[in-house]
Amino acid sequence: MLLSDIREGQNARIVRVGGNGALRRRIFEMGIIHGAEVHVEKYAPLKDPLELIVKGYHLSLRVEEAAQITVEPV
Amino acid sequence: MNSRKLTIALAGNPNSGKTTIFNNLTGAHQKVGNWSGVTVEKKEGVISRHGYELTIIDLPGTYSLTPFSIEEIVARNFVLDAHPDVVIDIIDASNLERSLYLATQLREIDCKVLFALNMADMAKSRGVKIHADKLSELLEVPVVFTVGNKNEGMDALLKKAIELAEAPRQISQSRKVRYSPDIETAVADLQEFIHQALPDTLPYNERWTAVKLIEDDKIVRERILSLSGERRQEIETRIRLSRQYIMDRFDDDPEIIMTDERYGFIAGIVKEAVTTSAQQRVDISRNIDLVLTNRFIGFPIFVIFIWGMFQLTFSLGKYPQEWITVCVHAISTALELHLPDSLFKDLLLNGVIAGVGSVIVFLPNILILFFCISLFEDTGYMARTAFLMDKIMHAIGLHGKSFIPMLMGFGCNVPAIMATRTLESEKDRILTVLITPFMSCSAKLPIYIVLTGTFFAARAGTVIFIIYLTGVVLSIITGRLLRTTLLRGLDAPFVMELPPYRIPMAKSVVIHMWERSKMFLKKMGNVILIGSVIIWALSAFPRDITYSRNYGAEIQNLRRQEAIQTPGDAAARKSLKKETAAAIDTIKGQMQAEQVEKSYMGQLGKLLAPVFAPIGIDWRGSVALMSGFVAKEIVVSTLGILYGARGNDKTEALRTALSSSDMTPLSAVSMLVFVLLYLPCLATIATIRRELHSWKWTAFSIGYSTSLAWVVAFVVYHSGKFLGF
Numbered sequence: 001m002l003l004s005d006i007r008e009g010q011n012a013r014i015v016r017v018g019g020n021g022a023l024r025r026r027i028f029e030m031g032i033i034h035g036a037e038v039h040v041e042k043y044a045p046l047k048d049p050l051e052l053i054v055k056g057y058h059l060s061l062r063v064e065e066a067a068q069i070t071v072e073p074v
Numbered sequence: 075m076n077s078r079k080l081t082i083a084l085a086g087n088p089n090s091g092k093t094t095i096f097n098n099l100t101g102a103h104q105k106v107g108n109w110s111g112v113t114v115e116k117k118e119g120v121i122s123r124h125g126y127e128l129t130i131i132d133l134p135g136t137y138s139l140t141p142f143s144i145e146e147i148v149a150r151n152f153v154l155d156a157h158p159d160v161v162i163d164i165i166d167a168s169n170l171e172r173s174l175y176l177a178t179q180l181r182e183i184d185c186k187v188l189f190a191l192n193m194a195d196m197a198k199s200r201g202v203k204i205h206a207d208k209l210s211e212l213l214e215v216p217v218v219f220t221v222g223n224k225n226e227g228m229d230a231l232l233k234k235a236i237e238l239a240e241a242p243r244q245i246s247q248s249r250k251v252r253y254s255p256d257i258e259t260a261v262a263d264l265q266e267f268i269h270q271a272l273p274d275t276l277p278y279n280e281r282w283t284a285v286k287l288i289e290d291d292k293i294v295r296e297r298i299l300s301l302s303g304e305r306r307q308e309i310e311t312r313i314r315l316s317r318q319y320i321m322d323r324f325d326d327d328p329e330i331i332m333t334d335e336r337y338g339f340i341a342g343i344v345k346e347a348v349t350t351s352a353q354q355r356v357d358i359s360r361n362i363d364l365v366l367t368n369r370f371i372g373f374p375i376f377v378i379f380i381w382g383m384f385q386l387t388f389s390l391g392k393y394p395q396e397w398i399t400v401c402v403h404a405i406s407t408a409l410e411l412h413l414p415d416s417l418f419k420d421l422l423l424n425g426v427i428a429g430v431g432s433v434i435v436f437l438p439n440i441l442i443l444f445f446c447i448s449l450f451e452d453t454g455y456m457a458r459t460a461f462l463m464d465k466i467m468h469a470i471g472l473h474g475k476s477f478i479p480m481l482m483g484f485g486c487n488v489p490a491i492m493a494t495r496t497l498e499s500e501k502d503r504i505l506t507v508l509i510t511p512f513m514s515c516s517a518k519l520p521i522y523i524v525l526t527g528t529f530f531a532a533r534a535g536t537v538i539f540i541i542y543l544t545g546v547v548l549s550i551i552t553g554r555l556l557r558t559t560l561l562r563g564l565d566a567p568f569v570m571e572l573p574p575y576r577i578p579m580a581k582s583v584v585i586h587m588w589e590r591s592k593m594f595l596k597k598m599g600n601v602i603l604i605g606s607v608i609i610w611a612l613s614a615f616p617r618d619i620t621y622s623r624n625y626g627a628e629i630q631n632l633r634r635q636e637a638i639q640t641p642g643d644a645a646a647r648k649s650l651k652k653e654t655a656a657a658i659d660t661i662k663g664q665m666q667a668e669q670v671e672k673s674y675m676g677q678l679g680k681l682l683a684p685v686f687a688p689i690g691i692d693w694r695g696s697v698a699l700m701s702g703f704v705a706k707e708i709v710v711s712t713l714g715i716l717y718g719a720r721g722n723d724k725t726e727a728l729r730t731a732l733s734s735s736d737m738t739p740l741s742a743v744s745m746l747v748f749v750l751l752y753l754p755c756l757a758t759i760a761t762i763r764r765e766l767h768s769w770k771w772t773a774f775s776i777g778y779s780t781s782l783a784w785v786v787a788f789v790v791y792h793s794g795k796f797l798g799f
Binding site (some may be wrong): 017036043044055 | 137170327359360368369465474567572573
């Protein structure tokens with residue numbers, strides 16, 4: 001399952017972060033690492049980007065970026 | 075007294091309260107500049123405390139020290155190369171885990187680090203208790219509690235920093251980040267190898283260098299390879315082998331594994347140093363966002379805020395703007411009366427005062443605009459605007475944050491371009507700066523009004539609307555075009571923090587406003603002054619024009635006639651006087667028109683006439699457009715002079731003159747398009763140059779906009795002709 005498939009208000013655990021080098025690393029550095037639990041807080045009014053809560057803070061990602069992150073629902 | 079000098083650098087995540095602490099520490103003693111060669115703001119302040127002269131440097135806010143963004147490169151290079159005596163890492167207590175990521179990276183570099191655990195009171199109210207002594211012990215870094223927005227802990231922080239700076243350098247290796255055994259083996263091996271290969275010449279700490287080489291850090295890699303001379307090949311192979319060693323074991327890139335392990339290390343620390351109580355209090359910030367980024371009312375509220383900002387900037391700004399205009403006018407009237415006629419007087423009045431006066435009127439707008447922008451930034455709303463607008467901006471290849479500067483462009487390009495500083499990626503910034511001038515600024519409106527009013531009367535509003543729309547469409551096309559060519563590359567990933575809402579601090583808002591205005595006055599003043607004098611000289615010289623008619627004699631003649639006729643009847647006398655005055659005024663206007671026509675400016679206009687002829691603009695139009703280089707408003711007054719429009723209602727006179735000239739509605743449209751797109755005014759160009767730090771991009775902006783203007787005007791003019799307009 002992809003992070004972009006998770007609906008508003010649901011939680012998920014990160015399984016794998018795909019994508020190219022720099023972006024992937026940046027996502028990791030912001031705390032989206034294997035095993036981290038994220039909460040999908042909401043999608044923007046135009047359905048992109050989305051807002052996550054990870055490690056206690058709020059982070060936004062584009063849907064295309066979230067589509068490269070594999071998760072498992074919790 | 076010759077006090078000892080120390081350099082203290084402040085590092086920390088964006089929104090960690092770093093700027094507030096910097097403002098608290100340095101107060102008014104700060105200097106804002108740029109880091110050499112880049113558009114990242116450099117703030118430093120010098121203060122005297124406890125017998126020391128302390129230079130405090132505010133490093134750009136970053137989440138990590140991996141050199142991806144300019145900010146990260148700047149911050150890391152400063153720590154590595156300038157060797158500050160102490161680095162204070164501001165740790166946002168309510169965001170401990172992520173803050174510690176930067177902290178572990180600083181800890182890995184061989185420098186003296188001190189933690190300022192900021193806003194621990196807020197974290198505590200959220201049920202998170204941080205045991206500073208435990209944290210300090212685990213990372214072997216001194217920790218000081220601070221509350222930036224209450225100005226608490228600042229003195230303790232400086233005392234500790236001085237103490238640390240004076241302490242003997244003694245950094246233990248034991249408490250640094252430990253990786254898993256396989257990685258440690260690879261690091262140790264490579265460390266040993268570079269120690270032997272490059273003894274003495276290694277610029278950085280050995281372990282750190284080895285870690286960075288394994289992480290394939292481009293900057294460190296280049297630096298090491300450039301030092302390695304004939305052993306280059308051998309070193310390159312060794313680095314590849316070390317990376318391969320880890321990749322074989324973990325089945326992923328070493329840098330990813332190491333980031334993962336750093337977070338693992340942090341998780342261990344957090345577990346020991348933090349206790350979280352079960353009771354969670356209401357998260358105010360989250361509740362605010364339920365409204366402000368709400369699916370239904372998020373956008374309407376956003377529009378209201380932006381509308382409010384515009385209203386404040388341009389409506390409220392109008393009053394001080396009027397006062398400034400009155401002052402400038404009073405000064406020039408006083409000089410007009412008291413100075414004898416001379417070239418110097420002309421220079422002072424029509425060059426210096428007119429030029430600088432036309433720019434200084436923007437100061438109130440800039441003050442108000444930056445007040446609003448700092449309010450948006452300091453409260454945290456700016457990130458939300460990006461969140462709301464990103465989908466739309468992404469379509470042009472831009473980041474959501476580009477929206478605000480582009481919108482401001484409709485008011486005035488100068489503050490708009492200054493507002494691009496809020497963008498993190500340099501490419502985004504360049505692109506936004508390049509397309510912002512296509513947002514038709516308010517100074518162009520008088521030109522539109524005169525031309526459309528003359529040629530399209532009833533449909534003027536529609537035509538103006540289409541002109542604005544053309545600008546927006548061309549900015550989108552330009553954005554997409556440049557994204558796929560010169561500024562190719564991904565627009566910055568939208569991995570953006572939505573920081574908690576905070577109440578802005580008056581001090582920081584005021585400092586922000588003051589810095590901007592000072593910069594505006596200083597830098598713009600220079601360029602504008604020189605530019606206005608040049609334009610003035612072009613239109614005032616040569617002095618020895620041979621006029622086609624003897625204007626002086628004609629005026630004398632009219633006066634004489636008036637004196638001879640003098641009717642007895644008071645009413646008739648009055649009307650005669652009025653008639654004569656009007657006739658004299660017309661002659662004066664004709665004289666001025668001829669003077670400008672024969673000046674260098676007029677000559678240049680005629681020289682350029684062949685360039686403008688294909689787009690249906692005559693030499694008068696080209697002179698007017700050239701004068702618009704100083705400020706767009708001037709185009710109308712130059713047209714007025716060239717068409718000899720005089721009298722009380724100059725606009726009306728100009729309209730009459732234009733409609734009886736050989737200008738057609740079609741050539742008017744062509745001129746409108748050209749005005750919309752051609753090179754921005756001097757103040758804007760100076761700002762572009764300042765913000766982009768590059769003459770190359772400034773020249774590109776000028777060249778691109780002007781050629782686009784010409785091409786579009788050409789297409790419009792000729793398709794219009796073809797269609798029979």
